[in-house]
Each structure stands twice: as structure tokens, then as C-alpha cells.
Amino acid sequence: MNLKYKNQIKIILLLVFTTSTLYFLLTRLGFIFPISDIPEIFCIKGCPSLQNIHTPILGNELLNYNQTVEELIGESIDKDKTSILIEKSKYRITLYYNKEPIKSYPVVFGSSPTGDKFQEGDRRTPEGIHRIKDLYPHPSWSKFIWLDYPNAASWRKHLQAKSQGKISWLNSIGGEVGIHGVPEGSDGMIDKQQNWTLGCPSLKNKDVDELYKLVKVGTLVEVIP
Secondary structure, three states: OOHHHHHHHHHHHHHHHHHHHHHHHHHHHOOOOOHHHHHHHOOOOOOOOOOOOOOOOOOOOOOOOOOOHHHHHOOOOOHHHEEEEEEOOOOEEEEEEOOEEEEEEEOEOEOOOOOOOOOOOOOOOOOEEEEEEEEEEEOOOEEEEEEOOOOHHHHHHHHHHHHOOOOOOOOOOOOOOEEEOOOOOOOHHHHOOOOOEOOOOEOOHHHHHHHHOOOOOOOEEEEEO
16 A cells, blocks of 8 residues: 555544544534434424323422331332323422322422423523433432433424524533532522522422432433423
């Protein structure tokens, strides 16, 4: 192989590496969507239904808050049967089992608690249907239950907001949204409905610890206004 072809191969490899690295960084930072999500984002196979999954419990009270989930279910818990509903206006997060409400917890949000999330830094909680993508202990907030924001539906809303001039085309969609606890000794923020996060739902540490044991990667999480 002569020197000319060797140099061409080096240039091609450099371009592939540079393009791949740039794509990874822009995807990670929320400026472009994953190529694999294109069919869902642009509804090539048809947009999914936007119907609510859960039937909210009536009123504003917490359901069975002073009992453990083990006491309420009375059997070995199957994580495949659990799901979560977050009601932002009621500051309530409810665990469902077989689509039946089992227990509610008090929850707070970011400093802009009303309205859907469209971009990085708006301090809002994304509405709609999400799935848990990971769970892990958190050094400051006890546990972190990581949601799959942005998913395809999030990208559709983000791009629509840009096309309507609601947000700048230069803005990132954001990410790293999850359900977590509070700094040690800060349960009072939950009792006072003090919205302190950047947009993540926040529970008392004992509550997020219990919820953490009842869900898994893939568990459905619905967020409504």
C-alpha cells in the first residue's frame, strides 16, 4: 500500500472518530437525538396514544401513608406489577400494583413546578409516560431513580416548542431527571412543599428508600399536571 492510500485511510479514520465523538457529546448534552429514536420521534410508524395509564385517587390526601407496602400488599412483591403516578398539582406520588393504587407519598419539584418540561434549565418536571432507566444510591439524596427523559415523546415536544418559537433552536433538551431524596435532615422541605430541585421529584429519604426497593429498570412512571 503506497503512502497516498495510507494517508487517505488515516483521514477517513480520523473523520469517523471525530464524527462519532461529536455525535456522542451532542447526544449526551441534549442537543441532538439518538438516531435509533428517529422512527418514534417523527412517528414513522404512527404516534402512540397519549391516554393516561393510571386512574388517580380522589381528593388530595395521601393513601395509606402510615403503613408499609409489605403490610398493604400482604404477599411477596412482584416488581413487574408495580408502576408509579406523579401528580404535580397535588404534590403526590402514588405506587400502583396491578394498576391499583397502594400507597402515596408527599413529593416536591423544581422551582417552576407547573407546566411541562421543554428544555434544559427550565426547572420543570417532564410530564407524560416514562420508564426507569437506572437506580443507584446517591451520596447527597439517599437514592436516585433515573427516568428515561428525554425519550421520543420528549423530543417531539421539544422540537414542536422550537418550531413554534417558544424556545430557542440553540437550547438543549436537558436530561438527568430522576426521583430522589433530600439532603440529610431536610425532610421539612417536603412537609412545607418547598420546591427546591432543578426539576426532579424529591421525596423524604425514608420514602424514596421504600420506593427504591419496589421498582426496577423498566418500571412505568406517569407524570401528570
